[in-house]
Amino acid sequence: MKVRVDSDLCQGHTLCAMNAPDRFALRDEDGHAYAVDEDVPAGQERPVREAARSCPEQAIVLS
Amino acid sequence: MTTDEAPVTDEERSRQTISLDRHSSRYRIEFEELSTEFHGKCPVAWNDTHGGYWFASGNKELFDIARRADVLSNDNDINGTKKGYRGISIPHVENQERRTRGGFLEMDPPEQRYYRQALNPYLSPAAVERWKPVIEEITRACLDEKIESGRIDFVDDLANIVPAVLTLALLGVPLKDWDVYCEPIHASVYTPPDSPDYPRIQQLQMLSGMRMMESIHEVRADPRPGLIHELVTCEINGYRPDDMEILGVVMLLIGGGFDTTTALTAHSLEWLSEHHDQRERLSREREALLDSATEEFLRFYTPAQGDGRTISQDCVINGTEFKEGDRLWLSWAMANRDEKVFEDPHTIHLDRKGNRHSSFGLGIHRCIGSNVARATFKIMLTQVLDRMPDFVCDPEGAVHYDTTGVINGMKHLPATFTPGQRLGAGLEETIERMQRVCDEQRLAEPVTVRKARAKLDS
Numbered sequence: 001m002k003v004r005v006d007s008d009l010c011q012g013h014t015l016c017a018m019n020a021p022d023r024f025a026l027r028d029e030d031g032h033a034y035a036v037d038e039d040v041p042a043g044q045e046r047p048v049r050e051a052a053r054s055c056p057e058q059a060i061v062l063s
Numbered sequence: 064m065t066t067d068e069a070p071v072t073d074e075e076r077s078r079q080t081i082s083l084d085r086h087s088s089r090y091r092i093e094f095e096e097l098s099t100e101f102h103g104k105c106p107v108a109w110n111d112t113h114g115g116y117w118f119a120s121g122n123k124e125l126f127d128i129a130r131r132a133d134v135l136s137n138d139n140d141i142n143g144t145k146k147g148y149r150g151i152s153i154p155h156v157e158n159q160e161r162r163t164r165g166g167f168l169e170m171d172p173p174e175q176r177y178y179r180q181a182l183n184p185y186l187s188p189a190a191v192e193r194w195k196p197v198i199e200e201i202t203r204a205c206l207d208e209k210i211e212s213g214r215i216d217f218v219d220d221l222a223n224i225v226p227a228v229l230t231l232a233l234l235g236v237p238l239k240d241w242d243v244y245c246e247p248i249h250a251s252v253y254t255p256p257d258s259p260d261y262p263r264i265q266q267l268q269m270l271s272g273m274r275m276m277e278s279i280h281e282v283r284a285d286p287r288p289g290l291i292h293e294l295v296t297c298e299i300n301g302y303r304p305d306d307m308e309i310l311g312v313v314m315l316l317i318g319g320g321f322d323t324t325t326a327l328t329a330h331s332l333e334w335l336s337e338h339h340d341q342r343e344r345l346s347r348e349r350e351a352l353l354d355s356a357t358e359e360f361l362r363f364y365t366p367a368q369g370d371g372r373t374i375s376q377d378c379v380i381n382g383t384e385f386k387e388g389d390r391l392w393l394s395w396a397m398a399n400r401d402e403k404v405f406e407d408p409h410t411i412h413l414d415r416k417g418n419r420h421s422s423f424g425l426g427i428h429r430c431i432g433s434n435v436a437r438a439t440f441k442i443m444l445t446q447v448l449d450r451m452p453d454f455v456c457d458p459e460g461a462v463h464y465d466t467t468g469v470i471n472g473m474k475h476l477p478a479t480f481t482p483g484q485r486l487g488a489g490l491e492e493t494i495e496r497m498q499r500v501c502d503e504q505r506l507a508e509p510v511t512v513r514k515a516r517a518k519l520d521s
Contacts, residue, residue: 009130011429014188015419018354028190028510030183031434053417056425057130 001040002063003048005033009059019054020047033059079105084112085153085368085392085468086255094467095409098400106401107383113154116371116390117383120397122404122421128380129393130426132172136375137428139169146388148373152469153392163307166315168370168428173300178312179431181297184509185233185290191434193506196517197232197497198442201225203486204493206450213482215451216460218475222328223249223321226439228494230320233435234313235289235507236278238498239491247271248321253464253474272310275317279309289507290316316432323366324436326472328443330364333476334411336456345413346448356413357441362420363411365396368471370424395421396471451480 003023005016012031016024023044024033040048052060083090083097090097098120101108106121107128119125128135139150141164149155150169164170167178184190205224209215227241227248247267254264282291294309304312335342345352374389385391399420400408423430430436447454460477464470488496501507506517 011426012183012187012433013423013429014434015358017188018358026188028184028514029187030180031187031189050416054419056419056421056423058126058419 001045001048002038003035003040003052004038004061005035006059006061007032007034009057011057011059013056015054015056016051016060019051020044023048024051079108080111081105081108081118082111083118086466088466091463091465091467094396095400098397098408099402101397102401102403107381110392114390116153116392117374117385118392118394120394120401122398122401124381124383125393125395125398125421126425128391129421129424131378131380132427134374134376134378134380134385135372135391136171137169137175137370137372138171139164146373146375148375148388149371149390151371153371153390163311163314165318166312168315168319169311171375172427175427177297177299179427181293181299182290182316182431184511185293185507186431186435187510188434189514190510191438193510193513193516194229194232194435195438195442196519197500197506198225198229198439199446200487200493200497200519201228201490202442202446204488204490206446207485207487208490210450210483210485214477214479215454216475216477217332217447217456218325218329218473221443221447222325222332222476224490225443226324226436227321228497229435229439230317232497232501233289233320233507234278234291234316235282235287236275236291238494238501240274240278241494243274244271244317245321248317249325249472249474252322252470253466253472255466272314275313276306276310279306279313287502287507288505288512292507293509319367319430319432320435322470322472323430324439326366326470327360327364327436328440329473329476330471331360331440331444332447332454332478333456333461333473334360336454336478338411341411341413342448342452346452349445349448352413353441353445355415355418357437357444358418358420359411359413359415360440361422362399362405362415362418364471365399365420365422366471367422367424367430368396368467368469369394370428393424395424450483451478454478454480 010032016033017026025036026033101120106124108118110116110118119128136148138148140147167175202225205221209220223245227245228238231238250264251268254261283295345356370393372391374385376387378385402408423433456478462474464472
């Protein structure tokens with residue numbers, strides 16, 4: 001599974017990092033999110049899916 | 064970019080007309096029934112009160128509209144030099160004394176974007192992380208003031224104070240001034256113009272505005288770090304904002320920083336007092352539950368119930384035909400109760416999953432202080448759970464706002480608990496000490512300048 005954050009949609013709600021702190025990081029200056037690694041390691045799909053589901057802006061793209 | 068769908072017919076529109084005064088007790092008392100009714104019948108309705116405006120309550124409908132910055136305007140055209148739009152308050156609040164708009168929440172891009180880019184480094188998660196020892200210490204002092212007595216008012220003695228002191232610290236103005244701003248900020252939200260207390264509140268508001276203007280001048284003359292310093296030095300799309308515009312921004316930050324976090328904290332503590340088993344579970348399993356419980360309290364109580372917008376060009380969204388100049392209310396509160404997205408929406412589930420609530424708004428105007436709010440709320444909540452674990456709120460003494468059309472807040476929430484031991488100095492002494500810590504460590508610098516956490520033993 002691959003994951004990325006659509007930076008045009010992300011507004012810095014931070015729920016992704018709350019749900020999957022190992023897979024999403026927040027930029028110091030504005031808290032907008034990015035995926036630590038595009039490839040989701042085996043076994044970590046569940047928190048990443050939960051992060052995508054929780055995003056108020058629906059800015060997380062899974063593929 | 065509008066969707067090409069058939070516009071509604073007149074007959075359909077008449078079915079979609081509602082008559083709901085958000086400032087009536089009906090809105091507050093029948094909130095759940097009204098939400099359910101609207102979601103089923105008219106997730107976007109024409110509300111014929113307050114001059115008529117669109118009312119978006121359905122989660123999907125609100126989501127599709129709120130993020131359309133291309134067809135929405137937040138502008139409050141106070142000088143009448145643009146299109147005459149009237150900002151985010153419905154009904155529009157005429158402010159005769161102070162011709163200010165509500166900071167960048169009543170602006171559109173590009174100016175709005177410049178402001179956010181300037182202020183985000185003071186309010187991001189990394190920026191807020193640095194302040195946690197200070198928030199903990201102010202909270203500790205508030206609880207110490209009451210811990211030996213076994214009685215506290217969670218609004219007056221805790222939730223009004225901590226967000227206020229912290230907000231002033233972020234701004235870079237004297238912390239001891241917190242009570243100059245505290246009462247007018249809260250009271251101006253819950254005091255209607257026909258109240259006998261209204262003139263007094265107006266007077267307090269005017270005094271607090273004057274005091275803040277002095278602080279802005281002081282920062283200009285004698286620079287000290289903080290949000291105000293940023294505002295007096297930043298350039299917004301090629302211009303430097305004047306003092307009135309800066310005052311509008313500062314009052315937005317104070318209004319956003321004070322009343323909303325107070326409202327969330329009070330309601331959550333009231334609910335936990337009524338649900339002892341859930342309170343014990345939250346305290347016991349806080350590592351796993353604190354984040355999800357916080358988001359659930361945010362969803363359920365939605366401190367800022369909604370925001371107004373003006374349609375800036377004719378468009379059709381999900382079949383609703385909007386005309387340029389139409390007013391629109393985005394009901395974050397009702398969208399948070401839509402069963403199509405939230406199972407069992409009118410019940411608090413501390414472990415709720417997929418909780419994509421819109422309590423901080425959606426789109427480019429997302430609450431800039433959301434990270435401050437979460438940190439402050441969590442620290443106040445956990446210290447209460449630790450130090451007053453058996454607190455019981457007094458339902459007779461709890462006072463909710465009469466109308467919740469803007470902020471779903473509480474005026475008072477008295478409680479009793481088994482008395483405990485003080486841990487340190489009182490509030491006044493602690494605020495003085497925190498002032499020294501802020502000054503010596505330059506805590507209010509942006510995170511791009513200073514990354515280290517506050518140290519309290521210095």
